[in-house]
Amino acid sequence: MSDQTGHRAEPDRRRAVAAELTWHGGEFRADFAVEYSERSGRIRRVLPAEDAAAAGVPVERLRGRALLPGFVNAHSHAFQRLIRGRTQWRPAADPAADFWTWRDAMYRAALRLSPDEIYDAARFCFIEMLRAGYTAVGEFHYLHRDPAGQPYDDPSELAMRVVGAASDAGIRIRLLNAAYVTGGIGQPLAREQRRFATPNLELYLRDTLDLFERVAKHPLASAGVAPHSLRAVPRDWLAPVHSLAYGYDAPVHIHAAEQPKEVAACLAAYGRRPVELLAETGVLDEQLTVVHATHVNHREVELLGLPGPIVCACPTTERDLGDGILPAEELLAAGATIALGSDSNTVIDPFDEMRAIEYHERLRKMRRVVLATAPRGDRREVAANLIEMATRSGARALRLDAGELRTGWWADFVAVDLGHRTLEGWTAAVLPALLALCAPADVVTDVWTGGVRRVADREHAGEDEAAVAFRAAAASLGD
DSSP, X not given: OBOTTSOBOOOOOEEEEEEEEEEETTEEEETEEEEEETTTOBEEEEEEHHHHHHTTOOEEEEEEXXXXXXXXXXXXXXGGGGGTTTTXXXXXXXXXXXXXXXXXXXXXXXXXXXXHHHHHHHHHXXXXXXXXXXXXXXXXXXXXXXXXXXXXXXXXXXXXXXXXXXXXXXXXXXXXXXXXXXXXXXXXXXXXXXXXXXXXXXXXXXHHHHHHHHHTTSTTEEEEEEEOBTTTSOHHHHHHHHHHHHHTTOOXXXXXXXXXXXXXXXXXXXXXXXXXXXXXXXXXXTTEEEEEOOSOOHHHHHHHTSSXXXXXXXXXXXXXXXXXXXXXXXXXXXXXXXXXXXXXXXXXXXXXXXXXXXXHHHHHHTSSOOSOOSOBTTBOOSHHHHHHIIIIIHHHHHTOSOSSOOTTSBOOEXXXXXXXXXXXXXXXXTHHHHHHHTOOGGGEEEXXXXXXXXXXXXXXXXXXHHHHHHHHHHHTTOO
16 A cells, blocks of 8 residues: 555554453443544544454553543643742842732743743643643743843744644644734833833734644644734734634633733723633634633623533632632523643642532532533532543544544543542442542553553653753743
8 A cells, every 4th residue: 555655554553452441421331441543543433342352452551540631721821830849939128919019020920931941841731730630731832032131043943942842742733823012901011011012913913824724734733713802912903813813723822811900901901801802803713722711701701601611710820829719600501612721830740720610619509519511310420520621621622633532633642540549438329520620640641642652550661851951941040
């Protein structure tokens, strides 16, 4: 058999992985196998393990393991992994610290990083994600210029460093190229924001089109767009940026309604709250993901519940920054889809994100089992909803064929250790709740992306080297 160039094509090899339990159809099923193509890196079918073996497919059996679709991290700023632990203080004379004081510390770090250090930070961060069970990440990228605020000869220099870091780590990445124009609505960029600048719409669109083509050459990579926020992008940029993404069936992500101060500024400038303004400009559709949506009113909840847009909550970051609590129950009741992200990477743990969004609601509502599914028999359970947020909903936000063990989808999946101490006493019926509400990330033992095992027995081949480089980058920031 030859390909179109006349060269003899390598035969496609089918493989299958079978675990004691496999998450399929919203529940764990015993002795199922995931069969995939080594050539395409996509799932061929999910079927009983004995049927795969009978068909002559080599089956790797994972004893004492459960298999799930890979978790999808819908919102990340990888370079911020470097400031973990470095912002957990405030000047003794200051009565309070908040998002805005944290942001100043983040700016100082961003101004000091070289391209090599940005690569080193991203690679280590992505390896940490893989080890926690994330197989795909939406990297919201807004570091564009050099520390002096000047453009690189290659406008996508830093974006391609991040894509290279993801490829070397082995994680699937949707690089969301951010537009960042103003320091506040109608205000020039502050000096400390100079590395983020994309001041010209035509140049931004041209550079982004070029980035789309270059990123597509990486097997695990694709691109999207991200008007950073309504405080950082003029209203008249939203439609053309959205149109560019539409032509590529790519996602559009934007921070919105994260802070009360941001909402007040939007009202003062436009006479509309952030989500209302997105709807009015025609971009609130199935390609848009609204990141945070922490401070939305009833009307905005209704708009986010319309078919199409995704809400990406980042509960561990929102908790760390004191941002507030997403009105998740109201959003789900309105019909919204909620995905999850690690954002500042203060915590990289999809299990923590899942339980945080539910436990935050329990505190807010002062009752239990808030984000529950429709009745199944005489019960409403919460775990399946949380697992969906961390898998399928995140994949929808990134417009990836991922987050499900499904024919034709990417062979991105994870194995968890049924012998882990936190899972003692498990049954197939109880295991979803144990994972979604109780387990730590180190229950993950093995991770595959595109059918390639990137983490084996909790080890990533590149981790030691990446850690050395990351420590040097962190040391350059000081304390």
